[in-house]
Amino acid sequence: MQNYDVIVVGGGPAGTAAAYSFSEQGKTVAIVEADLWGGTCPNRGCDPKKILMSAVEAKAKAAHLAGKGITGELGIDWKTLMAFKRSYTDTVPTQTKQGLVDTGITTYEGEAEFIDEQTLRIGSEIVSADQFLIATGQRPALLPIKGQEYLHTSTDFLAMEKMPAKITFLGAGYVAFELATIAQAAGAEVHIIHHNDRPLKAFDQELVNAFVEQLQKQGISFHFNVEIESISQINEGYTLQGTGFELHTDYVVSAAGRIPNVESLHLENAGVDYSKRGIKVNDYLQTTNPRVFACGDVLDKEQPKLTPVSSFEAKYAVASMSQKGSRSAITYPLIPTIVFGGLKLARIGQSEKQLAQNPQIHSETINLADWFTYRRINDPVAMLKLVYNQEGQIIAITCLSSIADELINLCYLILEKQLTHQEIEALIFAYPTPASDLTYII
Ligand SMILES: Cc1cc2nc3c(=O)[nH]c(=O)nc-3n(C[C@H](O)[C@H](O)[C@H](O)COP(=O)(O)OP(=O)(O)OC[C@H]3O[C@@H](n4cnc5c(N)ncnc54)[C@H](O)[C@@H]3O)c2cc1C
Numbered sequence: 207m208q209n210y211d212v213i214v215v216g217g218g219p220a221g222t223a224a225a226y227s228f229s230e231q232g233k234t235v236a237i238v239e240a241d242l243w244g245g246t247c248p249n250r251g252c253d254p255k256k257i258l259m260s261a262v263e264a265k266a267k268a269a270h271l272a273g274k275g276i277t278g279e280l281g282i283d284w285k286t287l288m289a290f291k292r293s294y295t296d297t298v299p300t301q302t303k304q305g306l307v308d309t310g311i312t313t314y315e316g317e318a319e320f321i322d323e324q325t326l327r328i329g330s331e332i333v334s335a336d337q338f339l340i341a342t343g344q345r346p347a348l349l350p351i352k353g354q355e356y357l358h359t360s361t362d363f364l365a366m367e368k369m370p371a372k373i374t375f376l377g378a379g380y381v382a383f384e385l386a387t388i389a390q391a392a393g394a395e396v397h398i399i400h401h402n403d404r405p406l407k408a409f410d411q412e413l414v415n416a417f418v419e420q421l422q423k424q425g426i427s428f429h430f431n432v433e434i435e436s437i438s439q440i441n442e443g444y445t446l447q448g449t450g451f452e453l454h455t456d457y458v459v460s461a462a463g464r465i466p467n468v469e470s471l472h473l474e475n476a477g478v479d480y481s482k483r484g485i486k487v488n489d490y491l492q493t494t495n496p497r498v499f500a501c502g503d504v505l506d507k508e509q510p511k512l513t514p515v516s517s518f519e520a521k522y523a524v525a526s527m528s529q530k531g532s533r534s535a536i537t538y539p540l541i542p543t544i545v546f547g548g549l550k551l552a553r554i555g556q557s558e559k560q561l562a563q564n565p566q567i568h569s570e571t572i573n574l575a576d577w578f579t580y581r582r583i584n585d586p587v588a589m590l591k592l593v594y595n596q597e598g599q600i601i602a603i604t605c606l607s608s609i610a611d612e613l614i615n616l617c618y619l620i621l622e623k624q625l626t627h628q629e630i631e632a633l634i635f636a637y638p639t640p641a642s643d644l645t646y647i648i
């Protein structure tokens with residue numbers, strides 16, 4: 207039986223980043239992937255979505271300037287756009303695997319399961335290691351309702367060859383907002399059904415409401431406080447039913463969160479504890495078995511499940527696993543997050559949950575729509591919310607505009623490095639850009 211210094215389970219952003227780092231340390235490393243090398247982000251997550259978003263953004267930019275010198279309406283040719291997406295995604299698995307092989311990392315394909323604390327089975331192969339790192343990520347949750355077999359997922363959507371005439375999303379988080387925006391721009395009639403009246407609950411409600419209002423104006427229908435109980439197939443389409451609610455649609459996406467990939471690992475054989483939220487780890491990303499560590503989306507941790515977070519954890523886990531003696535606990539920098547679209551909602555700083563528990567905070571909402579940066583591109587809505595602590599320091603920022611992604615990263619640097627107004631004022635930014643607005647914001 208082949209023994210390695212480390213076996214990494216999961217070939218997504220977290221697992222591959224860790225495998226390269228172990229290899230750089232001169233360790234013998236194997237990595238196991240059950241499906242597509244590269245994992246969720248480049249195959250069925252961030253990157254393919256962002257390629258489709260390029261067309262959405264171009265269309266939205268032109269629409270914002272309608273009557274301001276732009277004439278005519280842009281359209282999206284879904285088939286060609288999907289071919290553009292595939293020109294990137296099709297090569298991801300082979301290129302990812304080749305990069306690992308070229309570095310001297312042994313690759314295994316198949317679902318890994320623990321036989322005991324030191325041994326894994328991958329199909330017909332049995333391998334062992336001194337240490338393991340689990341980075342098996344998450345998969346979309348399918349709502350447990352009658353007719354569940356008719357539900358599609360974000361993965362199906364991102365591989366869809368034809369845009370349905372009428373598409374419905376169940377849930378109102380990142381996936382629903384982003385994919386709904388894409389579908390609407392591509393010409394579909396779009397519905398978002400949500401079981402309560404608090405969509406995008408990780409974001410500031412005032413700006414979420416402004417975002418929803420704008421998407422409604424664009425034509426997306428929101429149905430709040432509706433609990434869907436069943437889906438039935440009628441002719442070519444589906445009927446969604448809840449108490450006092452019925453909607454006929456051509457395609458239904460379950461956008462109600464993601465669940466950790468843990469079951470197939472048989473973690474009980476390795477003495478690794480987990481919950482329905484993921485693998486339990488201590489402050490060193492070590493599981494209940496000291497030889498086994500975990501990182502990325504598969505963790506039962508409250509940090510947002512995002513690609514840069516999983517890569518950060520992978521880097522920390524490698525250091526933590528390689529260090530003998532005392533280590534310092536993982537500490538996360540601030541984590542920016544963005545809901546992408548023609549308009550983008552972005553935030554940084556203390557979470558909405560933390561802010562809600564702090565009665566001492568105060569906030570200021572700034573309407574940016576009249577600022578030159580936004581007038582020039584004629585954004586229909588441009589807002590910024592700053593939340594301050596008792597000492598008057600900014601502890602959270604949320605922004606909504608078509609360039610909120612650019613602004614949030616600038617805000618990130620300022621908050622993370624605790625730059626003061628005087629320090630920002632002493633800098634020269636290229637003008638006119640979102641950066642040159644900063645002295646008026648902070
Ligand atoms: C539609 C969508 C859009 C997203 N957009 C963004 C975005 O814009 N920005 C952002 O930061 N994040 C985004 N994310 C989240 C991002 O994709 C994840 O945070 C990131 O991929 C997590 O990386 P990971 O390595 O932890 O897990 P994954 O990327 O999920 O990789 C885990 C890998 O482990 C494999 N695996 C599972 N079980 C086993 C097993 N038993 N044996 C072997 N292999 C196994 C899986 O096949 C998978 O390839 C998006 C996610 C989705 C679904």
Ligand SMILES: NC(=O)c1ccc[n+]([C@@H]2O[C@H](COP(=O)([O-])OP(=O)(O)OC[C@H]3O[C@@H](n4cnc5c(N)ncnc54)[C@H](O)[C@@H]3O)[C@@H](O)[C@H]2O)c1
Pocket residue numbers: 349376377378379380381382384400401404405406407461462463464510511512543544545546
């Ligand atoms: N731009 C990005 O960074 C990005 C984009 C897409 C996905 N992601 C990652 O993927 C994760 C999954 O996205 P998501 O949108 O599926 O999850 P989410 O957690 O963002 O939203 C899930 C939504 O489903 C609702 N919901 C939960 N249980 C429900 C039920 N039983 N019935 C009806 N609705 C229910 C929730 O209230 C919530 O609004 C995100 O949390 C994020 O980590 C990130």
